[in-house]
Structures are given as structure tokens and as C-alpha cells.
Amino acid sequence: ADCRYTCHQECRSLIQLDCRRPGQCQSQLSPESTLRVPPCSQNVTQTVEEENPEPPTVQEIKQKIEKYNAKVTNCLLMKLNDDGTYTGFIKVHLKLRRPVTVPAGIRPQSIYDALKEVNLAEMTDKRTSFYLPLDAIKQLHISSTTTVSEVIQGLLRKFMVVDNPQKFALFKEMRKDGQVLFQKLPLTEYPLYLRLLAGPDTDVLSFVLKENETGEVEWDAFSIPELQNFLMILDKEEKDKIQQVHKKYERFKQRLQQSLKEARGKPG
Numbered sequence: 001a002d003c004r005y006t007c008h009q010e011c012r013s014l015i016q017l018d019c020r021r022p023g024q025c026q027s028q029l030s031p032e033s034t035l036r037v038p039p040c041s042q043n044v045t046q047t048v049e050e051e052n053p054e055p056p057t058v059q060e061i062k063q064k065i066e067k068y069n070a071k072v073t074n075c076l077l078m079k080l081n082d083d084g085t086y087t088g089f090i091k092v093h094l095k096l097r098r099p100v101t102v103p104a105g106i107r108p109q110s111i112y113d114a115l116k117e118v119n120l121a122e123m124t125d126k127r128t129s130f131y132l133p134l135d136a137i138k139q140l141h142i143s144s145t146t147t148v149s150e151v152i153q154g155l156l157r158k159f160m161v162v163d164n165p166q167k168f169a170l171f172k173e174m175r176k177d178g179q180v181l182f183q184k185l186p187l188t189e190y191p192l193y194l195r196l197l198a199g200p201d202t203d204v205l206s207f208v209l210k211e212n213e214t215g216e217v218e219w220d221a222f223s224i225p226e227l228q229n230f231l232m233i234l235d236k237e238e239k240d241k242i243q244q245v246h247k248k249y250e251r252f253k254q255r256l257q258q259s260l261k262e263a264r265g266k267p268g
Contacts, residue, residue: 058084064196072200076139078192086144090195092155092170092207094136099129099233100161101226129229132159142192149187155209169212174205182208 056064062080069077078088138155148170156165172194174181185191191207198205222230 061086061196068196068199076200078196086192086196087141088144088192088195089139089141090151090191090207091137091139091202092151092209093173094132094138094155094209095134096132096168096209096211098211099131099229100159101127101129101163101223101229102160103127103162127162127223127225129226129233144190144192144196146190146192147187148185148189148191151191151207152187152209167212168209171208171210172205173208175203182210 061084065078065080065086076089078086080086138158140151140154142151142154149165152165152168152170155161156163156168170185170191171182172185174183185194194205
């Protein structure tokens with residue numbers, strides 16, 4: 001309040017200021033010494049949790065659902081139940097940079113398995129790792145009582161991922177003033193309510209599953225086969241990168257030699 005010190009939201013917890021004596025900071029810090037936030041990039045992550053407003057009444061929910069359904073251009077409508085809860089659909093983009101662990105040699109889950117809640121991952125102890133398709137989209141039918149934690153667990157079951165759910169986090173992606181903002185959602189948040197408030201337009205709000213970046217990678221959370229697979233994948237990526245660099249400079253060398261050949265005998 002005195003020195004108008006400004007920092008990035010992700011750095012807020014790291015800042016320590018001695019503000020016990022009001023006015024002291026104002027006399028010692030000039031506007032030039034204040035840490036200003038640089039112009040925001042197109043990809044900003046927000047970690048500040050918003051205050052939860054008062055829960056809406058059933059009548060307010062009904063009005064919001066009617067307004068929401070009026071904007072829906074497909075059949076993915078929300079439905080209000082007699083007990084005041086409601087159901088609907090959300091789409092989750094999977095943007096995972098690291099491989100996931102799945103059972104080896106297991107057939108894809110069938111509708112029968114889903115109805116009977118058969119866990120195919122428990123049928124074998126063999127594991128393998130692979131990369132999920134970049135920016136794959138999964139549609140989920142959930143309830144207003146479904147939490148972020150349950151959404152993450154449901155996504156992992158659908159893809160038969162046996163990794164610890166704590167390795168993943170659900171983010172909401174928003175676009176504002178030409179910027180793309182990511183905010184990590186708490187595990188107790190209700191994604192369908194956020195969808196209801198934002199409307200059906202995914203350009204306004206969308207959900208993204210990403211790795212739970214908590215700082216340093218907790219390698220103890222991975223098994224020995226997982227770590228060995230990571231080493232194999234990293235070794236392959238390193239070789240591919242080296243090959244790309246070699247090809248890049250080989251093409252540059254060829255163009256340079258061609259330019260020198262064409263320039264021979266010409267004045268200047």
C-alpha cells in the first residue's frame with residue numbers, strides 16, 4: 001500500500017517485505033525501483049484462488065440453465081433434476097508433455113466394461129508408457145456435484161492410465177484482451193458450474209488437463225519401469241534433436257556453397 005510494490009502473481013509467495021512501520025518503504029523506494037509486471041505474453045498462468053460466492057438458489061440455477069440451453073447449437077444440453085442438481089457435458093483438452101503409464105497388452109475398453117465398471121488395468125501387472133495425442137479432446141457427461149478430483153480420475157480411467165492422479169491437474173483456459181490465461185482449479189471445484197456460468201462457448205472458457213507442476217519433479221513417485229521408459233524416451237528425443245540440428249546446418253552449408261559457386265567470377 002505504501003511503496004506500491006508490484007510483482008507477478010506466481011512470485012507473490014516468494015516476496016518478503018518489512019511493512020511493519022508504515023511510511024518506511026515509501027521513503028526508501030522510488031517508482032523507478034518498483035518491480036513492474038512486464039507486458040503479458042499470450043500464455044499466462046494464474047494461481048490466485050478466487051473467493052467463492054454465495055451458492056445460487058434452485059430458481060437461479062433454473063434460469064441459468066434455460067439461458068445456457070438457449071445458446072447451445074448441438075444436443076449437449078444441461079438438465080435440471082428434481083433435487084436441484086443438474087447434469088451436462090464438458091470437454092477437456094489433454095495437453096500432456098510427458099508420457100503416461102498404461103497396462104501393456106490390454107484391449108480397449110468396451111461399452112460393456114464401462115457399464116459393468118470393469119477395471120481393465122487390474123487384469124495385468126505389465127506396464128508400458130507412451131505419449132497421448134497432443135491436444136486430444138475428451139467429452140464427459142458429469143453432474144453439478146462432480147468435483148475436479150473426480151473429473152481427473154474419470155479421465156485417467158477412460159484412457160486406462162494407471163499413474164497417480166496427483167500427477168495431474170485440471171486448468172481452466174480463458175481468453176481475455178487477446179491473452180490466453182490458465183488457472184489451476186482446486187480439487188474441490190465443480191467444473192460443470194463453471195461451464196454453466198461461462199456458457200457453452202469454448203472460446204470463452206475451456207478445460208485443460210496438464211501435468212501438476214508443483215516445482216521440482218518428485219521422481220520418487222515414479223516406479224523403476226517408468227523411470228527406465230523416461231530415459232529411453234529422452235534418449236530418443238536427444239538423438240532426434242541432434243539429427244535435426246545436423247540437417248539444419250547441412251542445408252545451410254549447401255546453400256552457402258551454392259551461393260559461393262554462383263558468385264565466382266562475378267565482380268564484387
